[in-house]
Amino acid sequence: MSVDDEPHIICFKHCSNHVFVLKVPIRCPLCNQPLEQCEKFLPFSLPYPFSNASQSPCSVVLRPAVGDFLSDFHNNTNLHIALTDSQGAIVEFDSPGLLRTRNADRKLWGQCLLILSVPEAWFYHWDSTIQRLIEEQGWQHRIYDDEKLNCYSFVLAFLRLLLYEPIATFIDNAETFSRQLIVPKTTQAAKYITIYRRIKQFGILSEPDLL
Known part of the structure; x- marks a missing residue:
């Protein structure tokens, strides 16, 4: 699946079940009744949990180290974390060292979890803090x-330097940071991924109490 395609999962209730599909059918896949005849037929889209990193300025973004979330994510998947600046460039610390990439590859960064973003009033300070981290703390010379x-070390060093009060108690160490900010996002994404994969496998998913 191309990262340019956002597979919006559609849900509606029928036959006492929540029915999940990628395209609204003409008839209920459970009872074959025409859905247009149902007075209370109210389909809605589940919130899509992923973002294009390049379109998420001044953010902390997360993606699988290999592949993408919908196709490749599992509980033991290695995850890679990075920053974006106010122009949407990716600033990351990885095995080649410090990297800053404009016009990032959508195959890598088009399907990310947005872990943190700041208000526009913080954009200048965010960019300045990235420069301070690189120039004053010498990250361009550090060996991965x-x-x-690693990438988490880099992001945590940045956030400590940023002094952003809403997350001040979450950045003492990688474990707390992961528990408070990353795990809630990956847990929610995992639910979406599970539903999506089951629809891809069976065509639909019907569950009475999945939501």
């Missing part, structure tokens, strides 16, 4: 270590 100095 998968365990001790």
Whole structure:
């Protein structure tokens, strides 16, 4: 599936079930009744949990290290975290070292979880803090270590330097940061991914109490 396609999951209630599809059918797939004859037929789209990192300025973004969320995410998937600046450029610390990429590859960054974003009033300070981190703390000269100095180390160092009060108590260490900010987002995304994959496999998904 192309990352340019956002698979919006549609849900409606019929036959005492929540029915999930990618396209509204003419007839109920459970009872074959024409849905247009149902007075209370009210389909709605589930909130799409992913964002294009390049269109999410001044944010912390998360993606699988390999592949994308809908196709490749599992509980043991390695995740890669990065920053965006006010222009949507990706600023990251990875095995090649410090990278800053404008016009980022949508295959890599078109389907991300938005972990944190700041109000526009913070954009200048956000950009300035990125420059301070790179120039004053020498991240362009640091050598990546998968365990001790990785993408999470870089993002946490940035957030501590940013002094953004709403997350001040969540950035003491990687465990707290992950528990408070990352796990809630990945848990919600996992629900969407599960529904999406079951629809792709069976054509529809019907559950009485899934929502």
